[in-house]
Amino acid sequence: MDVDSLLSNSCRRDWQTVEPAEIEPVRFAVIGLGWFTTGRALPALEQSEMCEPTVLVSSSAEKAERMAAETDGAAHGITYEEFHDGAASEAYDAVYIVTPNALHLEYVETAAALGKDVLCEKPMERDSERAVELRETAVDADVELMIAYRMHTEPTVRRARELVANGYIGDPMSVTGSMSQRLLDRIDPDPNQWRLDEALAGGGALFDIGIYPLNTARFLLEADPVAVTGNVSSTHDAFDEVDETVAFSAEFPQEVYAQCYASHNARQSSGLTVTGTEGQVRIEPAFFQDRTRKLHVSRGDGRATIAVERVDQMLEEFDYFADRVRGAESVYPDGDHGVVDMRAMEAVYEAAESGRWVSLE
Amino acid sequence: MDVDSLLSNSCRRDWQTVEPAEIEPVRFAVIGLGWFTTGRALPALEQSEMCEPTVLVSSSAEKAERMAAETDGAAHGITYEEFHDGAASEAYDAVYIVTPNALHLEYVETAAALGKDVLCEKPMERDSERAVELRETAVDADVELMIAYRMHTEPTVRRARELVANGYIGDPMSVTGSMSQRLLDRIDPDPNQWRLDEALAGGGALFDIGIYPLNTARFLLEADPVAVTGNVSSTHDAFDEVDETVAFSAEFPQEVYAQCYASHNARQSSGLTVTGTEGQVRIEPAFFQDRTRKLHVSRGDGRATIAVERVDQMLEEFDYFADRVRGAESVYPDGDHGVVDMRAMEAVYEAAESGRWVSLE
Numbered sequence: 027m028d029v030d031s032l033l034s035n036s037c038r039r040d041w042q043t044v045e046p047a048e049i050e051p052v053r054f055a056v057i058g059l060g061w062f063t064t065g066r067a068l069p070a071l072e073q074s075e076m077c078e079p080t081v082l083v084s085s086s087a088e089k090a091e092r093m094a095a096e097t098d099g100a101a102h103g104i105t106y107e108e109f110h111d112g113a114a115s116e117a118y119d120a121v122y123i124v125t126p127n128a129l130h131l132e133y134v135e136t137a138a139a140l141g142k143d144v145l146c147e148k149p150m151e152r153d154s155e156r157a158v159e160l161r162e163t164a165v166d167a168d169v170e171l172m173i174a175y176r177m178h179t180e181p182t183v184r185r186a187r188e189l190v191a192n193g194y195i196g197d198p199m200s201v202t203g204s205m206s207q208r209l210l211d212r213i214d215p216d217p218n219q220w221r222l223d224e225a226l227a228g229g230g231a232l233f234d235i236g237i238y239p240l241n242t243a244r245f246l247l248e249a250d251p252v253a254v255t256g257n258v259s260s261t262h263d264a265f266d267e268v269d270e271t272v273a274f275s276a277e278f279p280q281e282v283y284a285q286c287y288a289s290h291n292a293r294q295s296s297g298l299t300v301t302g303t304e305g306q307v308r309i310e311p312a313f314f315q316d317r318t319r320k321l322h323v324s325r326g327d328g329r330a331t332i333a334v335e336r337v338d339q340m341l342e343e344f345d346y347f348a349d350r351v352r353g354a355e356s357v358y359p360d361g362d363h364g365v366v367d368m369r370a371m372e373a374v375y376e377a378a379e380s381g382r383w384v385s386l387e
Numbered sequence: 388m389d390v391d392s393l394l395s396n397s398c399r400r401d402w403q404t405v406e407p408a409e410i411e412p413v414r415f416a417v418i419g420l421g422w423f424t425t426g427r428a429l430p431a432l433e434q435s436e437m438c439e440p441t442v443l444v445s446s447s448a449e450k451a452e453r454m455a456a457e458t459d460g461a462a463h464g465i466t467y468e469e470f471h472d473g474a475a476s477e478a479y480d481a482v483y484i485v486t487p488n489a490l491h492l493e494y495v496e497t498a499a500a501l502g503k504d505v506l507c508e509k510p511m512e513r514d515s516e517r518a519v520e521l522r523e524t525a526v527d528a529d530v531e532l533m534i535a536y537r538m539h540t541e542p543t544v545r546r547a548r549e550l551v552a553n554g555y556i557g558d559p560m561s562v563t564g565s566m567s568q569r570l571l572d573r574i575d576p577d578p579n580q581w582r583l584d585e586a587l588a589g590g591g592a593l594f595d596i597g598i599y600p601l602n603t604a605r606f607l608l609e610a611d612p613v614a615v616t617g618n619v620s621s622t623h624d625a626f627d628e629v630d631e632t633v634a635f636s637a638e639f640p641q642e643v644y645a646q647c648y649a650s651h652n653a654r655q656s657s658g659l660t661v662t663g664t665e666g667q668v669r670i671e672p673a674f675f676q677d678r679t680r681k682l683h684v685s686r687g688d689g690r691a692t693i694a695v696e697r698v699d700q701m702l703e704e705f706d707y708f709a710d711r712v713r714g715a716e717s718v719y720p721d722g723d724h725g726v727v728d729m730r731a732m733e734a735v736y737e738a739a740e741s742g743r744w745v746s747l748e
Binding site for chain 2: 273301
């Protein structure tokens with residue numbers, strides 16, 4: 027593994043096991059029609075050869091039907107209540123859940139009862155207890171469950187992971203990661219949105235965006251944290267229930283430390299760096315979809331910055347899910363994987379309360 | 388303040404108060420003739436218009452005399468014992484102390500007794516108690532004391548500090564900083580060197596290089612930490628007395644958190660990032676003298692990378708010291724300033740033992 031081999035075909039789908047033309051597309055019921063669904067998820071599903079957005083589910087029948095009429099491949103627009111009642115269940119194979127965190131479990135329960143596979147947005151739920159229940163619900167019904175960590179199929183992240191796994195940077199020694207944005211600028215004029223509501227979200231900046239550096243560190247190190255500490259803070263009144271900003275540290279095996287930062291009130295910025303005994307890989311910008319990712323690698327006297335072609339991250343994620351549902355390989359970011367983040371994030375909040383390191387073992 | 392004004396004359400000495408031609412150069416006794424002195428300090432002193440290296444002090448009379456003969460402006464090569472006895476004291480106005488940390492105090496005591504001003508390498512001493520004694524010694528003798536934080540006169544750092552102070556990034560929200568190198572590769576074949584000796588060094592990676600992101604964060608924020616936590620680790624036998632690697636977090640006022648990392652066993656790397664509500668400044672590479680620093684700034688939709696002309700950091704530092712000794716302005720990184728770092732670093736070690744946050748208030 028060297029930079030040359032990384033440059034050639036950097037966006038290859040090394041995870042792919044089935045040929046798109048040889049499978050039946052996975053037909054999705056898309057649950058929750060907010061800006062992320064309309065702006066990111068539906069365009070990717072329309073474009074995919076391996077997936078189809080056949081059913082759209084919203085609180086409003088009118089909105090669901092209107093959007094179904096506007097979406098290629100969508101034949102049904104139904105309400106949440108109709109979904110729970112099994113409406114149009116012959117028209118989809120899987121559900122994509124992109125509702126407020128605290129509602130994930132109820133949609134998984136219905137999907138599992140209907141025998142549908144599940145792609146569930148991260149974080150899994152509003153707390154680890156419900157996340158475990160969600161996982162068990164899928165296991166008991168023997169349906170696939172994937173948590174939607176789109177960084178796992180982001181080519182830049184996968185190439186960085188290969189470099190680390192192949193010893194390009196020697197032994198990993200530390201990780202630095204961050205993600206920030208001005209949430210209030212984005213959601214204005216909707217200050218009552220669910221991300222600010224502790225009962226619906228479970229957490230603030232940590233749950234919403236801190237999960238990116240946390241989970242991507244796990245993915246790059248192929249390891250899970252053994253202890254965490256951290257601090258949360260809020261300066262704006264809108265963040266009276268959930269954290270506006272979080273700074274946390276996670277200890278991984280072999281005394282590798284990840285130091286992470288996330289804020290809903292700092293300029294948009296994201297990056298992830300793994301420093302090893304022999305070299306360093308850095309992805310920056312790292313997490314926002316609208317920016318071309320750059321991979322900065324260095325070893326010995328050399329350093330290079332590689333702009334990896336921008337892919338549609340949602341398309342990669344949906345196609346990976348379809349590959350795993352239709353093929354024989356199992357899902358990497360499964361329920362167990364998601365629960366690890368939930369427990370780690372809750373431990374960060376616990377550490378922020380106690381001023382201590384909290385063990386995860 | 389914008390990027391254009393930053394680009395014009397980026398290396399200006401905004402700290403300068405006296406004209407070099409109008410002052411008598413400050414004549415230095417340089418105490419400790421290791422690689423840093425010969426490779427970095429003496430060339431800068433030879434080049435300076437405001438300083439002169441008139442006396443060289445070493446454990447070996449032969450080495451001191453030989454190097455004095457090879458150094459422009461040096462008239463005396465004396466031993467440590469001769470220095471303490473006041474030898475050649477008419478030939479210098481100030482001392483530059485670049486010995487193992489635990490020896491700083493004794494040279495300051497002699498310098499103070501002789502009425503000489505002091506430029507003392509960082510960290511101040513091996514522990515905060517001795518650092519306080521060092522500070523009091525200089526205060527009691529009414530001599531100038533400056534701790535040798537060369538980042539304070541590094542143009543890239545000063546320009547970044549101006550951007551922060553002038554609100555370019557909005558309110559600072561977080562700092563990320565790191566410095567790493569392979570110490571054992573550098574010091575081979577001298578595994579017994581003082582940096583690995585707890586009694587002489589006081590600490591390992593934290594004291595030697597972790598102090599760079601810590602102190603530079605303080606300098607950029609113009610604030611001091613109120614609490615710290617951290618972890619230390621060592622994987623190599625050579626680091627059985629001091630920390631090979633440290634990961635620490637520092638809380639600053641207004642809930643600004645700095646997350647820092649330093650390792651003596653990771654690839655050479657250094658960087659410092661301040662993220663604010665409106666923008667971000669990042670210096671990378673940041674701390675090593677042999678690399679051209681780059682200043683990465685972003686705000687709104689814009690971002691720019693500025694390669695700041697490389698200056699001789701030691702020359703800037705020596706000339707700043709001479710400016711303050713000869714002029715009316717006081718030294719910024721004085722004894723009080725240095726003691727803050729000593730206490731913060733000791734608190735990181737305490738936190739690493741206890742697994743808690745340690746308050747500095």
